[in-house]
């Protein structure tokens with residue numbers, strides 16, 4: 526199949542729902558062979574089945590981003606099925622609202638394990654295969670919360686800020702191997718989880734956005750499509766903010 530990602534094999538975490546599922550569908554439509562990885566097995570299998578019905582190729586694998594063993598299995602299954610791994614999108618993430626005093630050690634540890642350690646484990650496990658493939662592209666989903674602060678959600682801000690700089694570190698380490706690493710910083714995005722918020726909260730989140738609305742998951746996926754395609758062959762170690770202008774206002 527021709528497309529902007531023809532010849533690529535992409536592993537996408539959080540692929541069962543929200544932004545990750547939009548990445549899976551768009552990447553497959555653009556010619557990549559795609560592995561959707563998540564902990565929601567039933568939903569994830571359905572996303573892969575939907576893609577396969579379109580004539581594109583997708584596979585679902587169970588992966589908890591915080592577990593090295595799951596990463597090892599997911600990368601091995603990707604290579605066994607599609608022959609190589611060229612592209613990794615670390616999309617999976619959880620959110621916690623707790624501020625500095627209210628956050629618990631258990632809550633902190635869980636969020637950091639999934640949102641931050643998970644991104645590192647993903648890069649650590651995928652990069653050897655990308656080297657074998659002669660290069661690759663990694664997109665790590667951070668957030669506008671990784672670039673500037675608001676009160677509360679201290680663990681989330683900590684993890685997203687870490688993902689921002691971890692992406693730059695890896696970009697510098699692997700540039701000579703032809704492996705590009707960039708981060709995307711979405712603002713408020715109307716994913717399945719976000720659409721379940723009370724109407725009042727959705728309004729309050731959209732209100733400060735200059736474009737006056739949330740992004741769609743597809744609008745974030747188009748940014749990742751560019752960064753993972755050969756159109757971005759010289760783009761590494763940078764950040765793409767997709768937030769309707771929110772962070773331009775300071």
Ligand SMILES: NC(=O)c1ccc[n+]([C@@H]2O[C@H](COP(=O)([O-])OP(=O)(O)OC[C@H]3O[C@@H](n4cnc5c(N)ncnc54)[C@H](O)[C@@H]3O)[C@@H](O)[C@H]2O)c1
Pocket residue numbers: 538539540541542543544545562563564565588589590591616617618619639666667668669710711712713714715716717718719
């Ligand atoms: N929605 C927003 O407004 C927004 C804004 C900025 C950044 N983000 C980031 O975008 C990413 C996707 O968010 P979303 O809104 O699509 O969320 P979502 O809750 O709709 O989807 C997240 C997916 O990650 C999966 N997941 C959760 N824990 C996991 C784990 N341990 N291992 C593997 N998969 C796991 C879930 O099962 C789910 O399928 C997250 O990293 C989030 O922090 C979201």
